[in-house]
Amino acid sequence: MHDIKYIRENPEVFDAALARRGAEPAAQILLALDEQSRALKTQLQDGQARRNEASKSIGKAKGQGDEETAQALMAEVAELKSKMPEIEEQEREVSGRLQNILGALPNLPADDVPIGDDEDENVEVERWGMPRVFDFPVREHSDIGPDLGLDFETAASMSGARFAFLRGQMARLQRAIGQYMLDQQTMENGFQECAPPVLVRDHAMFGTGQLPKFSEDSFQTTEGHWLIPTAEVSLTNSVSGQILDEGQLPIRLTALTPCFRSEAGSAGKDTKGLIRQHQFEKVEMVAIVHPDTSDDEHLRMTEAAESILKALELPYRKMLLCTGDMGATARKTYDLEVWLPGQDTYREISSVSVCGEYQARRMNARFRPEGESKGTQFVHTLNGSGLAVGRTLVAVVENYQQADGSVTIPTALLPYMGGIEKLEPA
Structure with missing residues (x-):
């Protein structure tokens, strides 16, 4: 298994090492999946944070007698709750694809290993x-x-x-x-x-x-x-x-x-x-x-x-x-x-x-x-x-x-x- 952080920082070096083993370049697709996965995780974290914040505000609005704001916040929480499972599933699917590709790639050869086909x-x-x-x-x-x-x-x-x-x-x-x-x-x-x-x-x-x-x-x-x-x-x-x-x-x-x-x-x-x-x-x-x-x-x-x-x-x-x-x-x-x-x-x-x-x-x-x-x-x-x-x-x-x-x-x-x-x- 490879370190995705290393691939982010050294995509060309990573692909060159794969090429020495006769493998196709993989950094581009890996980094695209990694970026997509991280964006979905950020979306989940932001959604969860907003859901928690809105949930706390509902009680505050009700305590102040602001029923209209409370209802609006409740609707927002419900919408976030309904959307998050779909985002979670997308993130699992993207992360799974990323891990599958990483898991199938060979190790990178040491610098002193001779290049050859067989x-x-x-x-x-x-x-x-x-x-x-x-x-x-x-x-x-x-x-x-x-x-x-x-x-x-x-x-x-x-x-x-x-x-x-x-x-x-x-x-x-x-x-x-x-x-x-x-x-x-x-x-x-x-x-x-x-x-x-x-x-x-x-x-x-x-x-x-x-x-x-x-x-x-x-x-x-x-x-x-x-x-x-x-x-x-x-x-x-x-x-x-x-x-x-x-x-x-x-x-x-x-x-x-x-x-x-x-x-x-x-x-x-x-x-x-x-x-x-x-x-x-x-x-x-x-x-x-x-x-x-x-x-x-x-x-x-x-x-x-x-x-x-x-x-x-x-x-x-x-x-x-x-x-x-x-x-x-x-x-x-x-x-x-x-x-x-x-x-x-x-x-x-x-x-x-x-x-x-x-x-x-x-x-x-x-x-x-x-x-x-x-x-x-x-x-x-x-x-x-x-x-x-x-x-x-x-x-x-x-x-x-x-x-x-x-x-x-x-x-x-x-x-x-x-x-x-x-x-x-x-």
Whole structure:
């Protein structure tokens, strides 16, 4: 959500920032609705003030025996009373249109975000690790996995495409990856572990930007709840509507949850394997911070995600997303892309974004600066994957595959594997 006051004062700057994201200019229509809304509110306030004044004068006129003036004032009050509901309805309609447009617009990109149309124009910041050189034909996880407990056919028979049924040692590996990540984010990186709801209502999805524009990307129950596409929704909304003390900041939260995405618009993409599923697990990181520290927090959270890949010795590259590839709520985003030898390419495994006050305005999440009794400011929010469990499993299977079809377990995961050091083909 955007600050209409900022748009009033900087209409050209606002439209220029939207243009960097490929969005149409919006300042003119927003300011026209804002002016209309404010005029109607003024009309309501003036009408209410005059109604109160006239009502008081009626008694005074009657007390003075001036029945003619009293009757005239009563007629004026009646007319004002009859007109005000219509003006109130007009104001609600105009304000609603204004809020709907503001709510559908994307966040404004940070100044250092490169301009571009799609992922081809993202900028590589750095690489870590050297891809392994294999002395046998490399296979994708979808070819290695079935002999190790990765069952797509059973999942398809009960749920359809983009689901998986993990058995035995493969299920144990997925659990180990998730638990390891959660332990690292809580014990090493300072995030508080949470177990949030995975079903939320409309206002929570609106607060983090999934609604109204991206409703088709998520699943909704018949009772109106939404299945979370990411724990970002639940964790960020934990401060919705609150006024925090400055001393409470920063708040750093993490959770390992199932996530659900309809993958609307992805027909034909990643139809094999675990890369793009309707249901998957992810360790999410969320930070609620003071505006002055959000850029530093962005780097800190990105490093927290990188630490997992480094510990698992998985080569990756860090990408700064261009304006056309960022999520709608983000001001700036770093993607971490892990090396997948089976696909001979890097694939996204984490996305870490700073959102500024965009989500906080939608949630009305504020803090009171120290020493101030009345004034408040909007917090800044950040979110990122720390990491996507399924994609990490894919990376482990492909990078640690052996010629005989087995998969060696990374050293960092051994304490979580119950004595299993290698996944062996059935």
